[in-house]
Amino acid sequence: MxxxxxxxxxxxxxxxxxxxxxxxxxxxxxxxxxxxxxxxxxxxxxxxxxxxxxxxxxxxxxxxxxxxxxxxxxxxxxxxxxxxxxxxxxxxxxxxxxxxxxxxxxxxxxxxxxxxxxxxxxxxxxxxxxxxxxxxxxxxxxxxxxxxxxxxxxxxxxxxxxxxxxxxxxxxxxxxxxxxxxxxxxxxxxxxxxxxxxxxxxxxxxxxxxxxxxxxxxxxxxxxxxxxxxxxxxxxxxxxxxxxxxxxxGRKQYGLTECYMCEDADYLLVGMGAWVGDMRVAVSRLRERGKKVGLLKIRVFRPFPREEVREALKGRKGVVVFDRAYSFGSGGVLSLEVKANAYGLTTPIHTVVAGLGGKDVRPRDIEGALEDLTEGKLEEERWLA
Amino acid sequence: MIELSIKGRGGQGVVTAGELLVASSISEGFYGQSIPFYGGERRGAPVTSEVRLSKEPIFLHRRVYNPDVVAVFDASLFSVMNPLEGLKENGKVLMNSSNPRKVWRETYVVDATKIAQDIGLVIAGWAVVNTAMVGALANLLKEYVDLDALEEVVKEEFPGKLGEMNAEAVSLGYRGVKKVD
Amino acid sequence: MIDLSEIPVAKPAKGSAGKTGTWRVLRPVIRYDKCTRCRLCIMYCVENTIDQEPNLYPKIDYDYCKGCGVCAQVCPTKAIAMVPEVK
The missing domain is CATH 3.40.50.970 (Thiamin diphosphate (ThDP)-binding fold, Pyr/PP domains)
Incomplete structure (x- = not known):
């Protein structure tokens, strides 16, 4: 057609x-x-x-x-x-x-x-x-x-x-x-x-x-x-x-996930929802500064794209998952999903919990966390609250 | 890309103003985003609506922190808040006022209240200032907003006689905007 | 077409869940000489196991009658006796 x-x-x-x-x-x-x-x-x-x-x-x-x-x-x-x-x-x-x-x-x-x-x-x-x-x-x-x-x-x-x-x-x-x-x-x-x-x-x-x-x-x-x-x-x-x-x-649909600027990325950002747009901007800005970063967008949460996520994680030096929901006593909900599918991989996976209750998240917040990740300064779990 | 912040009071049509600008820009083949900020809205309380206009697709969804243009629908807002917070140094301010005064390096003024009253755009005692303000903004944003397209959008939004009156307010606002020296 | 084996639905059919008559301890027996064909037992049977013969006398389906005794209780002429299954 x-x-x-x-x-x-x-x-x-x-x-x-x-x-x-x-x-x-x-x-x-x-x-x-x-x-x-x-x-x-x-x-x-x-x-x-x-x-x-x-x-x-x-x-x-x-x-x-x-x-x-x-x-x-x-x-x-x-x-x-x-x-x-x-x-x-x-x-x-x-x-x-x-x-x-x-x-x-x-x-x-x-x-x-x-x-x-x-x-x-x-x-x-x-x-x-x-x-x-x-x-x-x-x-x-x-x-x-x-x-x-x-x-x-x-x-x-x-x-x-x-x-x-x-x-x-x-x-x-x-x-x-x-x-x-x-x-x-x-x-x-x-x-x-x-x-x-x-x-x-x-x-x-x-x-x-x-x-x-x-x-x-x-x-x-x-x-x-x-x-x-x-x-x-x-x-x-x-x-x-x-x-x-x-x-x-004619509009690109990608599938269960979309990997943006991923090909040669050493560090990967993972997110889902509207702030993925802001993440694109953050990743582009960091790329301009020579940082090898990429973005994995989760478009389908159930069924969770296990194979795609696992494949995207392989060989990265670090991953940070941005979570807008939290399982108290355990961790960021999306982070837990990502971690569950990284079993056996050595890639460290960090969590940033942000945007709760409408708290605005700016590209510089995202950039900051990603930059800290590339410099080994990002905590295992960071809260922007 | 250009970013706007529209400051007014609940009931002044701040959200509609943002949407009219965006709809008009999109009808010209551009991209736009109207971002209302909702909270505990009450008639008369300060409210904000933010706008992005661009010739390229817009990815950002965060709020606008450093607008290029601030439109103040009600000068009395200055006594309860700083409507110009975050405005870029080289940014522009558009005020609805009958008493022009310079509040920023580049300040523009339009008497939107008088325009609305003269046309008869008064609802429940409130002058409907948003369409005159949108007209004035169109004059400052010629690169993204076309006056004819805007008038069309206004007539679509408000059917019949009301559309004619609002389109006239747009036109008068466009022509009535003055730079304050 | 929908594959009905995929989704939880039950296909109601006589006996699909086994014969409930095996639960019966007391068997209702109709004495047709006393029966006035009033049909109360048919209406009261909780399991729909009493049907009408062409001659309008009630008939009990013992494959599904659980022996609850409601029919015997409501019969106005005491025409239904509850008889132990095991003598």
Whole structure:
């Protein structure tokens, strides 16, 4: 297929995601408002009001109900969507696990935000990473265009018969949700072709099934193993979908990870989310000063790109992982993932915990840590707090 | 790349002002970023919106610390904060004021309140100053913002009569900006 | 097509979970001379194991009847006796 030139629009992140959702044509939505996601919900109801999106928007009384509502709806066949953040995602947790375990294809956007207490409305990744064990594919956007792109790909990945799994699209609260950027949107007809009609449907009166029944220990373990295998299979499906998306849009998609200025880098920076952009700037500036540094961006958090990460770590003199979420009593969440896949390698892996609760991180903070790494002055774990 | 900081009070349309500039720049084929800072917003409380405009893709997502241009929507902000914090030495200041005074090496002024009042852009007793200010900013940012494109964006943002009035405010702001010597 | 073996669903079918009649200690026996065909036992059976014959008399499916005795309790003419399975 030829590269499809779409319209160029100026959109804030929440509106870009709403636009992608509209193009994916879900029939049932259930969303409960929460900062910094609310303006996405408002845009979606505006689309429905104007007749641009033919969907039922269920007014629910909580995030738990929002996920429960689209869970039930999804079983009957329609494409469904929800969005939330922070406390809302936590409140949704029980249903998040139900949906993952039941292997229901659906898409949820998470406008990442810190978790109370203390109360905060600003960005970090603590909410997003807390859902890492729920049998969900989790992808993280770097900018507003990326949030639009990932949302479209999420529907396709989720509904792929080889995957059949919910997909969570994470994008940094305020930093992306409320920031207006240039976004190239695809023509509706191209999206129609990119996301084939949904086949998943369990509720069928001619062929009744029981859903939510108790599983004996033997059966339970069997389904968990199948989910593990499906999650591994998802890696190649995600790459396939990204390759197809790249072909259509002409926008480079890279895959589960992206290695930026990595080839000859002695030192590697690892991160995910919106601050990867700032990291690119930091790495470029250090390169100008002759420092051999590179950047590994984690684009897909679940399934975790184990092979790619391990390969990227090999032969480096030092690695620093920037973490926007922390497992208290253990370490930075992303750092732990990276370290787990460095087993047997001698590369020292450092952690910088930063950007918690919206604390702004400047390229010079990133540069500083990276420069200290190259000079052997970086602690094993540094907090920018 | 150029970085702006827009300072005003809750209800003055500071965020919309940033978005209008960015949308206009993007419609010209450039890149832009409007970064509102949200906190405990209340009508009248000081609020900030930051803008990046560029001819190349923008990778940064951090806030703007050393703006090239600061726009002050309400001169009374000087008594509660320093709106010019971090402004580059060779940066520019645009003030909404009827009483021109030099606050930086390069200071510009426009009476956005009067422009809004003359057109009738007054809501709940508040003069809607943001579109006149955006017009004035466009004059200082000719490299990135085209007046015609901006007026189009304003008409798209505010449909009907309101769009016409705001587009006029943009135009008057553009022409009404003066350098303070 | 969805591969149903991939996801946790149950296919309801008679006897798919074994014959619950093996749990029975007391067997309900209907005395048709006393039965008035009122159908209360059919409505009350918690396991849906009592069905109607074409002549409208109730009939118990002993493969699945667990012997709970609800039918005997609700029968207005005391037409159902609970008889020990093991003599």
């Amino acid at each position: 030829l590269v499809q030139k779409g319209k160029v629009l100026a959109l804030v992140g929440n509106h870009a995601v709403a636009y992608a959702v509209k193009q994916a044509k879900p029939q049932v939505l259930a969303v409960f408002p929460i900062t910094p996601q609310t303006t996405m919900l408002e845009k979606l109801s505006e689309y429905i009001d104007k007749g641009e999106l033919r969907a039922e928007l269920i007014k629910v009384e909580s995030e738990h109900s929002a996920m429960a509502a689209i869970f039930g709806a999804a079983l009957a066949g329609p494409r469904v969507f929800t969005a939330t953040a922070s406390q809302g995602l936590l409140y949704m947790t029980e249903m998040i696990y139900w949906v993952g375990g039941q292997r229901v294809p659906l898409v949820a956007a998470v406008a990442t935000r810190a978790i109370a207490s203390p109360w905060s409305i600003w960005d970090d990744h603590q909410d997003f990473v807390s859902k890492r064990d729920a049998i969900w594919v989790q992808m993280m956007a770097e900018n507003v265009q990326d949030a639009y792109d990932i949302t479209l790909m999420a529907f396709r990945i989720s509904e792929d018969p080889r995957v059949m799994m919910p997909v969570m699209m994470g994008f940094d609260g305020f930093i992306l949700t409320h920031t207006m950027e240039r976004v190239e949107v695809l023509p509706d007809s191209v999206v129609d072709e990119f996301i084939p009609p949904r086949e998943f449907k369990l509720i069928d009166f001619d062929n009744p099934l029981g859903i939510g029944a108790v599983a004996t220990p033997d059966n339970y373990a069997k389904y968990r193993k199948k989910a593990m295998e499906a999650m591994e299979r998802a890696k190649s499906v995600i790459k396939e979908v990204m390759a197809n998306f790249e072909e259509i849009t």
